Amino acid sequence: MLLKNGKVLVDNNSDMDFKKTDIRIDDGIIIELAENLTPTPYEECIDLNGDYVLPGMVNSHYHSYTNILRGTSFGEPLELWSVDTVALGKILTETEMALSVSLGICEMLHAGVTACVDHLPHLATSYTAAKTYETTGFKSALAPMLHNIPDNKVLYKMDEVIPNNLEDNSFPTVEEYTHYYMNFIEKFHNPNGNLQVMVGVNSPQRADDKLLKAAYELSYKFNLPIHCHLLETRWQKISADQTISPVLKLEQFGLLGNRTSLAHCIWMNEDELNLIAKRKAIVVSNPTSNCFLGSGIFPSKEYLKRNIPIALGSDGVNCGTNNNMLDILRFFLLIQRSQEQDYRQWINVKEGFHMITKNSNRILGFHRPLGEIKANYSADLVVVNKNSILNILDNYLLNQIIFNSSLSVKHVLINGHFVMKDSKILKIDEENLKREICARKPYLQQDMLKALNSTKKEKNLYKSIYQSL
Ligand SMILES: [Zn+2]
Incomplete structure (x- = not known):
């Protein structure tokens, strides 16, 4: 052609x-x-x-299931927001997941975004997501989440309100995760095509040692890039200070390398920054989400001075954001300027544009390089x-x-x-997509309100500790 x-x-x-x-x-x-x-x-x-x-732009950290949850956040920080979002995410059926993924694809294509890292928390609907990407031709690196420790067991002081010995059986076993991954890889992993599987650790503190070991083995055996959330909030930082740095934990399990991408990375200390630089990992800032949830400001300067590549992500749409990477980049650059008194250190448009194009190349890990013409x-x-x-x-x-x-x-x-x-858009009928979402409104409305009501008690426990920090 x-x-x-x-x-x-x-x-x-x-x-x-x-x-x-x-x-x-x-x-x-x-x-x-x-x-x-x-x-x-x-x-x-x-x-x-x-x-x-x-060149097609890239969204390097994204959660497709949140497209259909837009508007369901109420001015609360991440830990409180998460309680609602986890409950809302669980109600989504396969059909709703397909609609949510398709909605995101349409919005990204209209904004010139051709690829994303989709960090998927729900294994049950991950197949639907993969099939939707496959049929539409949208390029995606799928990172199903490995997660077996709830936040209430790792966040500082939460044991004061939720007993630490409370068993949580809601997570798959490590064997089930491994089995799931093998199956998912066999069905969808095609780094020469438009689907790549990544090892999607939720966040190092949310996975036990056995699961982190399994994550390394999957990455090594199938040559998969690694993606995870890292030190997003102050509460996570305070909690990490009581135990072990999540960056060191990644290092300990062989999960920190030049194919590792780390989302957020706001609350890092010098040693952690130096280690990330040494291992040549890539960081993914999500500025709109971080500001919306009050998580903090990404310390661009610390990464730039260590030559750590920066890419950008939208994060979930229910974090006061959208799927337009030029909007995210603009917001990121404006924040960087407002934080940097020396205008000669401002990130120029070329460097900025690389954050939503070529810097993502190594993150997604497709065989054919992307992000440049x-x-x-x-x-x-x-x-x-x-x-x-x-x-x-x-x-x-x-x-x-x-x-x-x-x-x-x-x-x-x-x-x-x-x-x-x-x-x-050639493979999605946008009018029909809107009609289908509207048709589900009565069920979704009911289920969402029920889910939001069910979290009130748990959220109050998080609130009580959050306010005391
Ligand atoms: Zn995220």
């Missing part, structure tokens, strides 16, 4: 520019970039007529209507796209295939 006459976003030494370039794609890969390429006989040729072409890279491309950008200063268009424009995305290709054409 030949895409003619596009203005293509490419890296130059100091900046990123749009250059008039044709793109030749074969077998899902960009094979040639040059001006005035001639179509070969029988080659499909599409004239982009001066529209802009960007370059020969031998995956053809994950976003074509933007040229009229949605004010073309006065050609050299500053990326600046405009990040800070001033709402992009009108026309076409999206993933692995060289159109998944959206003329703003119409």
Whole structure:
């Protein structure tokens, strides 16, 4: 396939520019970039007529099940919010999960996002999520969560209100987790295609030693990248200070390396930061979610000075966020500027754009590299209507796209295939999706209210300790 006459976003030494370039794609890969390429006989040729072409953006930390839960958070910090969200997540049926995943895919495609890390807490509906990604062609790295210690057993002082010896049988056994993973990998793991499986530790303190050992073995045996939440809140930090650093715990079990991505990473000490740098792990900031839940501000400076790569994620949509990575990036850059008095240290637009494109490449771990428009890279491309950008200063268009424009995305290709054409998503009927969600409203409404009512008692216990910290 030949895409003619596009203005293509490419890296130059100091900046990123749009250059008039044709793109030749074969077998899902960009094979040639040059001006005035001639179509070969029988080659499909599409004239982009001066529209802009960007690499597909990546959401490096995301929970698809929350798309359908938007609006169900009430101005409370993470630990209280979690009690509701866990209860709400449990009510979702397979059909509702498919609708929630599809809704997220539609929103991401319209925003030019072509790939995500989906950190999945519910094993039962994870198959539905995988099938939905598979059929729509959306690129995803799926990280089903490994989790067998509840927060009330690890959060500081919670043992004052919930006895620590209370048995919790709601988690699968380590053997069940391993069996599940083997099955999931066999069914869906395809790093040459559009689905990659990751080892999704929930967070190091939420998994016992046996489970962390199993996580390492799965990662080693199947060569899987690792993804987890890490030191997101002050309460987690206070709790970690009483026992062992979760970063050290990852290190202890061989889970900290250059294929490990760590979401949040707000409350780190010097030793932890240095260890992350030494092991060449990647951090994923989720600025909108962190601000919404009052978790804290990601210390960009500490990561930048240690050359630790930063990627960005939306986290769950019920954390005051959306699935538009340009919005998340804008928010991240504005916060960084407000925290940094020396403007020469501000993250520039090129570095920022890399956080939602090429920095995610190693996180997702697909065989074909992504996040750049370059020969031998995956053809994950976003074509933007040229009229949605004010073309006065050609050299500053990326600046405009990040800070001033709402992009009108026309076409999206993933692995060289159109998944959206003329703003119409090809494998999801969006009107029907909306109708199906509306049709479920009466059941969802009832179940959600029931779930929210059921958490009141437990939430009060968390509240009582939270207020005493
Ligand atoms: Zn998360």
